[in-house]
Structure formats: structure tokens, C-alpha cells
Amino acid sequence: MSVFDRIGKGWTLGITSLNVIKKNKQLVLFPIISGVFLVLVIGSFMGLAYSQMGFEAIERIEQGSVTDYAIAFVFYLIAYFIIIFFNVGLVHCTKIYLEGGTPKFSDGVKFSKTRITTILGWSALSATVGLIIKGIQENTGTIGNILSNIVGIIWSIATFFVVPVLAYEEVGPIEALKRSGAIMKEKWGESIGASFSFGILTFLGILLIALPVGFLLSYLIHPVLGIGTGILLVFFIQSIVSSAQMVFITTVYHQVADVSPIENNDFNPEILDSLFVEKKKKGIFG
Numbered sequence: 001m002s003v004f005d006r007i008g009k010g011w012t013l014g015i016t017s018l019n020v021i022k023k024n025k026q027l028v029l030f031p032i033i034s035g036v037f038l039v040l041v042i043g044s045f046m047g048l049a050y051s052q053m054g055f056e057a058i059e060r061i062e063q064g065s066v067t068d069y070a071i072a073f074v075f076y077l078i079a080y081f082i083i084i085f086f087n088v089g090l091v092h093c094t095k096i097y098l099e100g101g102t103p104k105f106s107d108g109v110k111f112s113k114t115r116i117t118t119i120l121g122w123s124a125l126s127a128t129v130g131l132i133i134k135g136i137q138e139n140t141g142t143i144g145n146i147l148s149n150i151v152g153i154i155w156s157i158a159t160f161f162v163v164p165v166l167a168y169e170e171v172g173p174i175e176a177l178k179r180s181g182a183i184m185k186e187k188w189g190e191s192i193g194a195s196f197s198f199g200i201l202t203f204l205g206i207l208l209i210a211l212p213v214g215f216l217l218s219y220l221i222h223p224v225l226g227i228g229t230g231i232l233l234v235f236f237i238q239s240i241v242s243s244a245q246m247v248f249i250t251t252v253y254h255q256v257a258d259v260s261p262i263e264n265n266d267f268n269p270e271i272l273d274s275l276f277v278e279k280k281k282k283g284i285f286g
Contacts, residue, residue: 010192011193011194013248014198014244014245015197016267017244017245018201020244021243023266026093027090027247028240030093030108031238031239031242034083038083041075069135072134076130080126084123087163088108088119089108089112090108090247090250091164091168091249092111092112093107094247095168098251098254118166121172122162133152134148157188159180161183162180168257183253194248198244202238206234
């Protein structure tokens with residue numbers, strides 16, 4: 001299969017994933033509620049820092065003391081835990097839909113609760129990596145910025161499929177990273193194509209919906225209303241696209257792990273069949 005064929009199939013799977021979200025609107029609740037919790041966490045940390053140090057908090061964080069790094073680690077740990085917890089729930093609901101069921105938000109939350117220990121372990125590893133990237137960026141100048149960006153990109157690619165692995169394979173954080181990297185190596189073409197489609201969809205949504213509505217309300221009513229509405233629309237658009245991306249990731253994993261057949265007819269069977277690899281590593285779906 002050529003590179004362009006793989007990317008084309010990734011694009012098709014990405015668009016189909018968006019249609020799945022359209023049919024299962026509850027799936028959008030996962031990134032929305034996750035985003036709300038993240039905002040609350042960020043606000044809590046900023047409020048605590050300001051109450052203790054006032055406006056000097058920003059300067060101290062930039063200096064990067066040991067205490068600041070410890071606080072940053074706790075923040076990363078909580079943030080990653082929230083993100084992964086709700087993404088695992090979304091993966092589970094996607095699995096239910098792929099197998100012909102009707103998923104509910106509560107189904108995903110209940111399942112995520114059964115994976116608390118695994119989610120916490122991965123969150124700790126992600127927080128550690130995030131702290132290392134932060135340290136490189138802050139202490140090595142321009143070269144450090146370039147290096148930290150490269151490390152960040154590599155980490156994002158390697159962890160692309162880590163959420164379904166965490167959800168359905170009894171492995172620790174390191175093994176989950178290796179497993180995700182192996183799937184990404186096998187399916188990088190589809191992943192790039194789908195990621196490109198998700199990026200385009202986000203851009204178009206912001207360009208054609210969020211910005212026009214924001215400007216219109218700012219002009220007709222009040223700038224504050226326009227800006228606030230625009231921000232909310234951007235958040236909602238990103239939530240929809242984020243949900244669709246997780247559907248795509250779960251679908252690819254569903255095939256690579258050689259699990260139960262997909263019952264719904266959203267995805268093109270020929271494209272899904274082409275996702276199979278000769279040597280499959282079975283997960284624990286079902």
C-alpha cells in the first residue's frame with residue numbers, strides 16, 4: 001500500500017469518525033467535561049499561587065525553583081489524570097458502539113473507574129516527561145527550545161494509541177508506550193491522514209462558525225458577548241473533533257488488536273480490512 005493510499009484511508013476514517021459522533025452525541029460530553037475540570041484545576045493552581053505570592057508567582061515560576069517544579073509535577077499529574085480518565089471512558093463507549101450497542105456517558109465513567117490504577121500510573125509517567133521537557137526548555141536556551149519541541153513531537157507520536165492500550169491491555173506505563181509506538185509504526189499513514197483531517201475540520205469550524213458568530217455578536221450587541229461566545233464555540237468545536245479523533249484511534253486499535261467484528265455500517269469494510277496486519281497482537285477486548 002502506497003503512502004498516499006494510507007493517508008487517503010486515514011482521511012476517510014477521520015471523516016467517518018465525525019459521523020459516528022453525530023450519531024452518538026453523548027460522546028462529546030467526555031472532552032467537554034474534561035475541559036471544564038481542567039479549567040477548574042488551572043484556576044485553583046493560579047488562585048493558590050496568587051494568594052501566596054501575588055504577581056511574583058509568574059516570575060518565580062519562570063525561574064524554575066525546586067518547589068516550582070514540584071508544584072508543576074502535581075499540576076501535570078492531575079491534568080493528565082483528568083484527560084486520560086475521560087478519554088478511557090470515551091474509548092469504552094466507542095467500543096460499545098462498534099460492537100452494535102448504544103453507549104451512554106455513564107458507561108464510560110463506570111469503566112474508567114475500574115482502570116484508576118492504570119490511569120494514575122500513566123499520568124505519573126506523562127507528568128515526568130512533561131517536567132523533563134519543561135526543564136529542557138527553561139534551562140538550555142534556544143537549543144533547549146528546539147530540543148524540547150522535538151521531544152514533544154516524538155512523545156505525541158509515540159503515545160498516539162496509548163489510551164485504548166491502557167483501557168484494554170493489562171500492561172504498565174512503559175509497556176503501554178511500547179505497544180502504542182508499535183501500532184503507530186504499523187499504521188502511521190492512516191494516523192497522519194486522519195490527524196490532518198481533524199486539524200482541517202477544527203480550522204474550518206473556527207473559521208466558518210466561531211469567528212463569524214463572535215464578530216457578529218460583537219458588532220450587533222457587545223464585544224464581551226461576542227468574545228465569550230466565540231471562545232465557547234471554539235471549545236465546543238475542539239471537543240467534537242477531539243471526540244472524533246478518539247473514535248478513529250479506537251477503531252484502528254479495534255482492528256489491529258484482532259477483537260470482535262464491527263457490527264455497525266459506518267466504516268467502509270474494505271478500508272477496515274486493509275488495516276489488518278499479518279502478525280496481530282491480541283488485546284483483551286470483550
